[in-house]
Amino acid sequence: MPYYIAVYDVNQKRVGKMLKLFRRYLTWIQNSVFEGELTISQHKRLQTEAESIIEDADSVIFYQLRDELYLERQVLGIEKANKSRFL
Amino acid sequence: MPYYIAVYDVNQKRVGKMLKLFRRYLTWIQNSVFEGELTISQHKRLQTEAESIIEDADSVIFYQLRDELYLERQVLGIEKANKSRFL
Numbered sequence: 348m349p350y351y352i353a354v355y356d357v358n359q360k361r362v363g364k365m366l367k368l369f370r371r372y373l374t375w376i377q378n379s380v381f382e383g384e385l386t387i388s389q390h391k392r393l394q395t396e397a398e399s400i401i402e403d404a405d406s407v408i409f410y411q412l413r414d415e416l417y418l419e420r421q422v423l424g425i426e427k428a429n430k431s432r433f434l
Numbered sequence: 435m436p437y438y439i440a441v442y443d444v445n446q447k448r449v450g451k452m453l454k455l456f457r458r459y460l461t462w463i464q465n466s467v468f469e470g471e472l473t474i475s476q477h478k479r480l481q482t483e484a485e486s487i488i489e490d491a492d493s494v495i496f497y498q499l500r501d502e503l504y505l506e507r508q509v510l511g512i513e514k515a516n517k518s519r520f521l
Contacts, residue, residue, distance in 0.1 A: 352439060352497060356465035356514060377493050378443035378466060398510055406464050407510040410439060410497075417504040423485055423494040427443060 348384040350415040355379045355397075357405040364400050365407075368393070377427040384415070435471040437502040442466045442484075444492040451487050452494075455480070464514040471502070 353373060355365050365379075372393045373381035385393065390409070397407050412418055440460055442452050452466075459480045460468035472480065477496070484494050499505055 354441065354464065354467045356467075377441065377495065380441045380443075380467075380495070394508075394510065401511045404512050404514075406512045406514050408464065408467070409508040409510075411506040411508065412499075412504055417499055419498040421481075421496040421498065423481065423496075424488045425491050425493045427491075427493050 348386060348414075349390070350384055350412045350418065351382065351390065352410040352412075352418075353381045353393075353407065354410075355405070355407040357401060357407075358403065361400055361402070361405065365397070368396055368400065375428055435473060435501075436477070437471050437499045437505065438469065438477065439497040439499075439505075440468045440480075440494065441497075442492070442494045444488060444494075445490065448487055448489070448492065452484070455483050455487065462515055 351373065353369060355369070356379065357365050362379075366375075369375070369381045372385060372389060373383035376382050394409070401407060438460065440456060442456070443466065444452050449466075456462070456468045459472060459476060460470035463469050481496070488494060
């Protein structure tokens with residue numbers, strides 16, 4: 348299944364809304380960074396909902412990988428998220 | 435060459451230092467997100483320098499891909515970075 352890293356940079360006013368939205372679909376990693384698998388239709392829904400929230404200079408980036416296997420992750424300092432894959 | 439997405443979540447006191455460090459090695463994308471190619475030794479140097487800055491609950495994550503080709507990028511809203519590949 349496609350694997351996503353998603354990051355957003357939005358006005359303080361909309362941070363809460365975005366956090367709530369992204370948490371519904373992906374795993375919170377740190378700050379405004381999320382990860383997880385999404386089907387094409389889940390990604391489409393998340394995209395549509397995110398587009399309905401963003402305004403002005405807000406920005407959202409989805410990095411899509413065909414598979415999580417292509418990704419190596421290296422963490423310095425504190426592991427903020429409690430992901431089983433990190434254990 | 436290995437391709438990196440790097441994100442950090444550090445105390446406000448150290449944000450300026452981290453921004454300056456990461457800009458020396460990678461391209462700023464948004465907020466605390468950077469991208470770019472690094473050789474193994476460049477990555478090692480960046481890692482060592484980042485480790486010398488972080489304290490307490492600070493966190494830095496490097497996502498490494500064998501090649502940028504594995505990555506698809508989708509931007510909603512404003513393109514904050516001025517990367518030639520986006521033109």
